[in-house]
Structures are given as structure tokens and as C-alpha cells.
Amino acid sequence: MNIILLQKLKEWRREAAQKEGVDLFRILSNSTIENIVGLMPKTKEELLSIKGIKEKKWQKYGKEILAITGGDAADLEPAGSMDDKSEKPLSVSEYLDLLNKKLGECFARIQGEISSFDPRDNVIYFSLKDLADGSLIRCLMWRRDYQLCGVDFVIGDEVILEGTPNVFKPNGGLSFKASSVELVGEGALKKAYDALKARLEKEGIFAVERKRPIPEYPQKIGLITSRDGAVINDFLTNIGNFGFHIKLIDSRVEGQRAVPELLKSIKYFRNKDIDVLIIIRGGGSLESLLPFNNEALIREVINFPKPVICGIGHDKDIPLVAMACDVAVSTPTAVTKILNNSWERALSKTKICERDIINKYQSLLRDKKDRIRESADIIERNFAGIFTSFSEVSSALKEGFLKIGFYIKNAGNALMRIEKILEANNPERQLKLGYSIARLNGRIVSSIEKLSVGETLEIQLSDGLIASKVNSLKKRLYNE
Amino acid sequence: MSKINLNESLKKLNDIVKWFEGQEEVDVEKGLVKVKEGAQLIKASRERLKEVENEFEEIKKDIVEEDDDKDTS
Structure with a gap:
């Protein structure tokens, strides 16, 4: 970016703003100035193509801007100066243009009394009179600006106007173009208020x-x-x-x-x-x-x-x-x-809710705990009887078991005795000793009385059987 | 920081408090669920309410002016 050009434009804007008594951005915005530097417009068309510059701005500042960027206006600018006597005379219109350009720099704040008032559709015409010596200046104001100021003119009101003077070319009359107006004095202000x-x-x-x-x-x-x-x-x-x-x-x-x-x-x-x-x-x-x-x-x-x-x-x-x-x-x-x-309230609301929820849950738990303890008490009370009788039963049972054990032991001893007896009387043992068992038709024969000669006996020894026929029977006499 | 609706959170918290108050017989398990929910809401609300630096920006006059041009053109 051409910094020197940027500075020149900003310098020019500062002066223009000062002359008009307005803020810098009212002349041109920063971005518009930057665009001018970027585009370096040399003609009216080029300048108008930049955002932020429309016909109105062109009319007001176009030539000055082009003079800075080195465009057309560099030649146009001195359309004649007041002390230039050698050049050809200016036309009336040219002169009034020049005059108006100079007058445009005479921004002022003036105070006086409204001495006439003629509102039209778009423009308010009025005149302002000096309170001290009666000097008079004709004034006009766009209705839009007038309404914006919220003042209702009444002849005799003292007001302060802001604006610039201007010659109206068709009749050569000088008027003060007011951009704003305000009433003067607490009394008038209070009345309007x-x-x-x-x-x-x-x-x-x-x-x-x-x-x-x-x-x-x-x-x-x-x-x-x-x-x-x-x-x-x-x-x-x-x-x-x-x-x-x-x-x-x-x-x-x-x-x-x-x-x-x-x-x-x-x-x-x-x-x-x-x-x-x-x-x-x-x-x-x-x-x-x-x-x-x-x-x-x-x-x-x-x-x-x-x-x-x-x-x-x-x-x-x-x-x-x-x-x-x-x-x-x-x-x-x-x-x-x-x-x-509301933020601070939210903070305290959150705290309150937190406290409430915790308290409520804790009291719920306490409540439950109490009830569990209570239930435990009830259970204990109600089942205490059962437990006592249970222990009675269990000791009775224990006793029973002991008794059973005792019986079992006794029984065992008895059995052993019986076993010994049985052992001693086991027939097989007798067989081994040489005794034998005689059977007739499977039945043990213990007397000759049941036998007859010719019958076959089965004689059992310890290791086998003998089949033997009865030859004779002879009753044994104990006294033999 | 996830954006939470403070208003909504506070309302929910309030509802939880009311739930506890309105219950004849509070189920401990359900109560615990509510407490957990409440704790999350409180945490989120706290997060939103803790000190957050303010952002400050000045709108440049020419931007205001351009905006105005747009409106009128």
C-alpha cells in the first residue's frame, strides 16, 4: 500500500473534518480511504466505483481527492482563484461555485432569535436575528434535520444553529444552511421538555x-x-x-x-x-x-x-x-x-438447590437407616423366642446324639461278643477239626432214627463231599 | 465450554428438590439417581457461573457509518 498517499489522504480528511466541524468518518471512512489508495482512481468514474463514494461525496470532495491521487482534478482544481487577475474572468456560475466552496469551509455555530418562519414540504425557511443589533441572516434547514432536532420553531425563540453558509445560485441570495438547531435557555428547554x-x-x-x-x-x-x-x-x-x-x-x-x-x-x-x-x-x-x-x-x-x-x-x-x-x-x-x-441469583439458586438436594437425600437416608434399625429391633424381638427354643432343641438333640453313640458303642461290644461265639461255633471250623456233617436229601442228619438201610447220605468234609450208602444202622447206647 | 441453558438447569434442579419434597415414600435408588442428576446440573451451572472474562469490543465509527449508508441506500 502506498503509505505516503494514505497519509496524504488522511491529512486531507483531518483538515476537511476540522473545517466542517465533523468527525473524520463523516468525510470518508478508513476503508474507503484504503480503497482509494489501493485503486488510485484518476477519473470521476474510477472514484465513483469505490464503495463509500457516491454522487454526493463526489460533488463535495471528488476533485480534492483526485488532486491528491494525481488524477483529472489536478488540472481542474484552480478553476480560478480570487487574486488571479491575469486569467480570463469567471462566469457568474463559476464564481458562485468557487464562493460556495469557500463558504463551505465556514462552518459555524451561531446564536440568535427566530424572526420569521416559513415551513415548506422539504425545507424550513426562517431568519435569525441578532438580539443586540438586529442584524439578520436568512436560514434554511432540511425538514428531515429539523424534525430530527425535535424543535418546534416559534417566532421569538432563541436558538443556536450549526451549519455553513451558501449562496443560492438562481437568486444569488445568501442563506445559512443549518444542520442542527437547539433551543437556548433553561426556560425554553423546560417548556419544550x-x-x-x-x-x-x-x-x-x-x-x-x-x-x-x-x-x-x-x-x-x-x-x-x-x-x-x-x-x-x-x-x-x-x-x-x-x-x-x-x-x-x-x-x-x-x-x-x-x-x-x-x-x-x-x-x-x-x-x-x-x-x-x-x-x-x-x-x-x-x-x-x-x-x-x-x-x-x-x-x-x-x-x-x-x-x-x-x-x-x-x-x-x-x-x-x-x-x-x-x-x-x-x-x-x-x-x-x-x-x-440474574447471574448472581443463579449462583445463589444453584447453592440453595445443592444444599436442598443433599439435605433431602441425607434425611431420606437417615430415615431409611432408622427404619432399618427399627425393623432389625422388631425382628430381634420377635425371633428371640425362636432362638431360645432352638438352643434348647439343639442341646436336647446333642444329648440324644450322645445317647445314640453310647448305644451304638454298647451294641458294638455285644456284637463282638456274639461274633466270638459264632466264630467258635462255626461248623466249618469243626469240619477242619475232622468232624463231618451228614445230610439226607439236603437235610442234616443228627439221629439214626430218620434213616433206613440202603439210603444214600451226603457226607460233608472240610474239603469235599462223600456219597455213602447206609449198610446197617445200630443205635448207640450211652452206657456203652 | 459447552453451552448450557442456565435457566433450564435451574428449573430442573428445582424440580429435583420438589420431587424429594413431593414423595411420600422415596425410593433410595431413585433418590440416588436424582441426586446424581442434580450433581451434574450443579456442576454444569457452576461451570457456567464461574468467573469468565468479559469480552469487550469497540465498534469503529466508520463501520457504524457504513452500516447506516447501507440502510439508507
């Missing part, structure tokens, strides 16, 4: 029903105030650290010239994503708070899509904007309290 207040009141502008609530947990804040001064510091010092996103537009807040700036600032926020709009300024007299009693501004505020909070200090008369907005307080700190409010 009261009249507007009464009218708006009648219209219901201040009605409580119209007020919109401030949303809970606001986060995106549009802020309009003057960057300088204690007000913005108070605001930023006292706003809680809840992650607010604050967008500030630095605006004039004093004097009639504040009105268009405030209006533009509010309009800027209209379609921006904000939760609430804040307008703050320090306290002041009716005169210094003039812009905040401006009807156009009041209407802009009440038609703003989001709630508007005003923190405007004041003496006796509450600024009408404050009366019309959704919430009005009189200090920036009070505004921050409103913004912090």
Missing part, C-alpha cells in the same frame, strides 16, 4: 405495559456511550465477570450534535445479535441532556427490537428517553447491577 412529555404521555409511550422485561442471563450487550469519561469506567469496573460480550459504540452524548450519532448507533445495533441495549451517560442539566429529550431518539428506542436500559444521570427532570425505555436507572453502576442480577 414539558410539551413533548405531555404529548408522549398521551400517546402512551411511557406506559408501564409497554416495558419489556430484561432477559435473564443477558450476555451480548450493546453499549452506547462516550468512550471518554468516568461513566464507561464505572460500567466496566462494576459489571460482573460472567462472560459478557460487550460491544461499544463511542458516541457523543452531549449537545444537539449527539442526536444523529446516537440515532446511528442505535440503528447499527438494530439488526445485530445482542440481548439488551444499554445507553449510559453521566448526569447533567436539561441543556446538556438535550439529546435525550429528542423525539426521534425516543421513538428509535421504543421501536428497538430488544429491551433498552438507560443509565442517564439527571437533575430534576428525568430524560424522556429514560422514561420511554424499558428500564431506567441513573448511574452506570446501577445498570451493571441489573445485568449482574
Whole structure:
């Protein structure tokens, strides 16, 4: 980027702004200047192709800009100077153009009394008279600007005008083109204030029903105030650290010239994503708070899509904007309290809920524990009998078992004895000793009486059987 | 930081408190579920409510002006 050209343009803008008594951006915005440097326009067409430069800006500054960029106007510029006697004479029109260009630099703030008043469709014609010597200047004002100022001219009113003089080419008459007007004196201001207040009141502008609530947990804040001064510091010092996103537009807040700036600032926020709009300024007299009693501004505020909070200090008369907005307080700190409010409440609500839930669950557990203990008691009481009888039964059983054991032991001894007897009497043992067993037809023969000669006996020895026939029978006599 | 709806969270917390109050016979298990839910909500709310630096931005005058041009053109 051509830095030298950029500096030249900025220097020129600074001078132009000074001459006109306006802010720099009203001459050209930074981005427009940067585009000019980038594009280096040399002709009217090229210059008009740049965003931010339309016919109006071309008329006003086009030639000067081209003179800086080295374009056409470098030659056009001195269309004649007042002390140039050698050149050919200027036409009347050319001269008036030159004059108007020079007059355009004579921005002034003048005070006088309205001595005539002729409102037309788009223009208000009037004249301003010097209170001391009766000098007179004819004036005009666009109706739009006039309405913006919210002043109703009455002949005899003392006013302060801001603007530049201009010669009207068709009749050569000089008029002061006022861009803003304000009433002079507390008395007149108070009268205007009261009249507007009464009218708006009648219209219901201040009605409580119209007020919109401030949303809970606001986060995106549009802020309009003057960057300088204690007000913005108070605001930023006292706003809680809840992650607010604050967008500030630095605006004039004093004097009639504040009105268009405030209006533009509010309009800027209209379609921006904000939760609430804040307008703050320090306290002041009716005169210094003039812009905040401006009807156009009041209407802009009440038609703003989001709630508007005003923190405007004041003496006796509450600024009408404050009366019309959704919430009005009189200090920036009070505004921050409103913004912090729901966040801080949420903090304490969370604490309360936490305490409540824990308490309730604990008491529930305590309750359950008590009931478990109670149940245990009941069980213990009711089953105590069972347990006692159980132990009786069990000792009886034990006793029984012992007895059984004793019996078993005894029985065992008896068996052993029997076994010995049986052992001693085992017939097989007798057989081994040489005894034998005689059987007839499978039955043991113990007497000869059941036998007859010729029958076959089975004789069992220890290791086998003998089949033997009875030859003779002879009864044994014990005395033999 | 996930965005939580503070309002919604506080309402839910309140509902949990009311649930405990409204119950004739509170089931310990169900109660514990509610306590856990409550603890999460409290944690999330705390997270949202803890100190967060504010962001501050100044809108340049020429941007305001251009915006205004757009509106009027």
C-alpha cells in the first residue's frame, strides 16, 4: 500500500473534518480511504466505483481527492482563484461555485432569535436575528434535520444553529444552511421538555405495559456511550465477570450534535445479535441532556427490537428517553447491577438447590437407616423366642446324639461278643477239626432214627463231599 | 465450554428438590439417581457461573457509518 498517499489522504480528511466541524468518518471512512489508495482512481468514474463514494461525496470532495491521487482534478482544481487577475474572468456560475466552496469551509455555530418562519414540504425557511443589533441572516434547514432536532420553531425563540453558509445560485441570495438547531435557555428547554412529555404521555409511550422485561442471563450487550469519561469506567469496573460480550459504540452524548450519532448507533445495533441495549451517560442539566429529550431518539428506542436500559444521570427532570425505555436507572453502576442480577441469583439458586438436594437425600437416608434399625429391633424381638427354643432343641438333640453313640458303642461290644461265639461255633471250623456233617436229601442228619438201610447220605468234609450208602444202622447206647 | 441453558438447569434442579419434597415414600435408588442428576446440573451451572472474562469490543465509527449508508441506500 502506498503509505505516503494514505497519509496524504488522511491529512486531507483531518483538515476537511476540522473545517466542517465533523468527525473524520463523516468525510470518508478508513476503508474507503484504503480503497482509494489501493485503486488510485484518476477519473470521476474510477472514484465513483469505490464503495463509500457516491454522487454526493463526489460533488463535495471528488476533485480534492483526485488532486491528491494525481488524477483529472489536478488540472481542474484552480478553476480560478480570487487574486488571479491575469486569467480570463469567471462566469457568474463559476464564481458562485468557487464562493460556495469557500463558504463551505465556514462552518459555524451561531446564536440568535427566530424572526420569521416559513415551513415548506422539504425545507424550513426562517431568519435569525441578532438580539443586540438586529442584524439578520436568512436560514434554511432540511425538514428531515429539523424534525430530527425535535424543535418546534416559534417566532421569538432563541436558538443556536450549526451549519455553513451558501449562496443560492438562481437568486444569488445568501442563506445559512443549518444542520442542527437547539433551543437556548433553561426556560425554553423546560417548556419544550414539558410539551413533548405531555404529548408522549398521551400517546402512551411511557406506559408501564409497554416495558419489556430484561432477559435473564443477558450476555451480548450493546453499549452506547462516550468512550471518554468516568461513566464507561464505572460500567466496566462494576459489571460482573460472567462472560459478557460487550460491544461499544463511542458516541457523543452531549449537545444537539449527539442526536444523529446516537440515532446511528442505535440503528447499527438494530439488526445485530445482542440481548439488551444499554445507553449510559453521566448526569447533567436539561441543556446538556438535550439529546435525550429528542423525539426521534425516543421513538428509535421504543421501536428497538430488544429491551433498552438507560443509565442517564439527571437533575430534576428525568430524560424522556429514560422514561420511554424499558428500564431506567441513573448511574452506570446501577445498570451493571441489573445485568449482574440474574447471574448472581443463579449462583445463589444453584447453592440453595445443592444444599436442598443433599439435605433431602441425607434425611431420606437417615430415615431409611432408622427404619432399618427399627425393623432389625422388631425382628430381634420377635425371633428371640425362636432362638431360645432352638438352643434348647439343639442341646436336647446333642444329648440324644450322645445317647445314640453310647448305644451304638454298647451294641458294638455285644456284637463282638456274639461274633466270638459264632466264630467258635462255626461248623466249618469243626469240619477242619475232622468232624463231618451228614445230610439226607439236603437235610442234616443228627439221629439214626430218620434213616433206613440202603439210603444214600451226603457226607460233608472240610474239603469235599462223600456219597455213602447206609449198610446197617445200630443205635448207640450211652452206657456203652 | 459447552453451552448450557442456565435457566433450564435451574428449573430442573428445582424440580429435583420438589420431587424429594413431593414423595411420600422415596425410593433410595431413585433418590440416588436424582441426586446424581442434580450433581451434574450443579456442576454444569457452576461451570457456567464461574468467573469468565468479559469480552469487550469497540465498534469503529466508520463501520457504524457504513452500516447506516447501507440502510439508507
